[in-house]
Amino acid sequence: MVQIFKFLLKSTKGPPRAHFRPSFLDTLRLTVRGGHGGNGLPKYGGVGGQGGCVYFVAKEGVTLRKLAQSVKDKRVVASGGEDSSKVCIFGRRGVDQRLEVPIGVQVYDEQHKLLGDLNEPDATCIAAGGGVGGCVGNNFIGRPGDSRTVNLDLKLIADVGLVGFPNAGKSTLLKAISNAKPKIAAYPFTTIRPQIGTIEYSDLRCISVADLPGLIEGAHANFGMGHKFLKHIERTRLLLFMVDIFGFQLSQQHPHRDCLTNIYALNKELELYDASLLEKPCVLLVNKMDQEGAQDIWTNLKPCLNHLESQLAQCPEELRPTQVIKFERILPISAKNLGRVAKVKSQLRETLDKLAEQHFVADGEHLREELQQRVGVRGPKIT
Numbered sequence: 001m002v003q004i005f006k007f008l009l010k011s012t013k014g015p016p017r018a019h020f021r022p023s024f025l026d027t028l029r030l031t032v033r034g035g036h037g038g039n040g041l042p043k044y045g046g047v048g049g050q051g052g053c054v055y056f057v058a059k060e061g062v063t064l065r066k067l068a069q070s071v072k073d074k075r076v077v078a079s080g081g082e083d084s085s086k087v088c089i090f091g092r093r094g095v096d097q098r099l100e101v102p103i104g105v106q107v108y109d110e111q112h113k114l115l116g117d118l119n120e121p122d123a124t125c126i127a128a129g130g131g132v133g134g135c136v137g138n139n140f141i142g143r144p145g146d147s148r149t150v151n152l153d154l155k156l157i158a159d160v161g162l163v164g165f166p167n168a169g170k171s172t173l174l175k176a177i178s179n180a181k182p183k184i185a186a187y188p189f190t191t192i193r194p195q196i197g198t199i200e201y202s203d204l205r206c207i208s209v210a211d212l213p214g215l216i217e218g219a220h221a222n223f224g225m226g227h228k229f230l231k232h233i234e235r236t237r238l239l240l241f242m243v244d245i246f247g248f249q250l251s252q253q254h255p256h257r258d259c260l261t262n263i264y265a266l267n268k269e270l271e272l273y274d275a276s277l278l279e280k281p282c283v284l285l286v287n288k289m290d291q292e293g294a295q296d297i298w299t300n301l302k303p304c305l306n307h308l309e310s311q312l313a314q315c316p317e318e319l320r321p322t323q324v325i326k327f328e329r330i331l332p333i334s335a336k337n338l339g340r341v342a343k344v345k346s347q348l349r350e351t352l353d354k355l356a357e358q359h360f361v362a363d364g365e366h367l368r369e370e371l372q373q374r375v376g377v378r379g380p381k382i383t
């Protein structure tokens, strides 16, 4: 008996076990309603107060889980405006409901119309406006506030998104190059929720990298966990593909796919999910080069990687993409070898800096054209 009590006491001391910890939440549905407008006072021409509104504000360090826990019954109602009275001709406005959400949340209505994209700190979106107070225009009767159901959809904001099949070594790399401490294990689907790590450079520049759960064939059609998490790479500036040089086999029931086929399969998955993702700059990492036999495979693979389009015939038809990805860089690495990983770090930065420069030049040109148009053809030439 004493042993049992001791065991129970012990088990409450430590940190909660992984499966008891609250899981990652990246969507939330809420019903929101603006406050009712207060009534006016016809005798004195008094105007009722406007109802309060419900609005979202993006804040750092907030999670959707926290918001879900703080909202009772998933309903948020702002208070109504006060009626106009003899002592207060203009009724007081209702109190607004301010809800803090994580940065990167998009707010949609029931028809999937985007109401607001809260992608920077303090960005605000009014989800339900308050009703107008009673006045001459509405017979002194206050109007009800907006009422709707909104869907909050969190899309992580990171500079780089790690994409690959399970077990490729994505988390091993993230752990080696950033401050993140992801779980690493020799079985597929070790990572079950997205995680962001920050790479710090000696000049204090920081780059954020998102590690996503491994994709599987059919992820675009919601097989595995892929579809749920693919949305998180929509906002990244660079896609970092990672493949195992020895290929990947999900289970005994699934065929073994070699490294080249896996690259096409990842390409296909992204294409089927959203072809515009392929327009993003991409870098390919071929991992586990430290293992025996890897160098031989690499010698045969390298020429194919430089001509991915002409090698398409080698790929099974069902995995063949229509638009082949063009990789900015292809690096053979070993995520376990810190020397090689340092190279990934510097190459990532170089690629991102080059992209930022290109954008800067493109933006400058766009601005110049716009200015020239405003000044007119006869105005001074803007250079």
Ligand SMILES: Nc1nc2c(ncn2[C@@H]2O[C@H](COP(=O)(O)OP(=O)(O)OP(=O)(O)O)[C@@H](O)[C@H]2O)c(=O)[nH]1
Pocket: 164, 165, 166, 167, 168, 169, 170, 171, 172, 173, 183, 184, 185, 186, 187, 188, 189, 190, 191, 192, 212, 213, 214, 215, 287, 288, 289, 290, 291, 333, 334, 335, 336, 337
């Ligand atoms: N030999 C060798 N093993 C590696 C290397 N990188 C990763 N591994 C091993 O590969 C296994 C999978 O690594 P993870 O980092 O968990 O792979 P992952 O891509 O994050 O997998 P999921 O989270 O399931 O998608 C682990 O046993 C790692 O130790 C490498 O460069 N060389």
Ligand SMILES: [Mg+2]
Pocket: 170, 171, 172, 182, 183, 184, 190, 191, 211
């Ligand atoms: Mg992982």
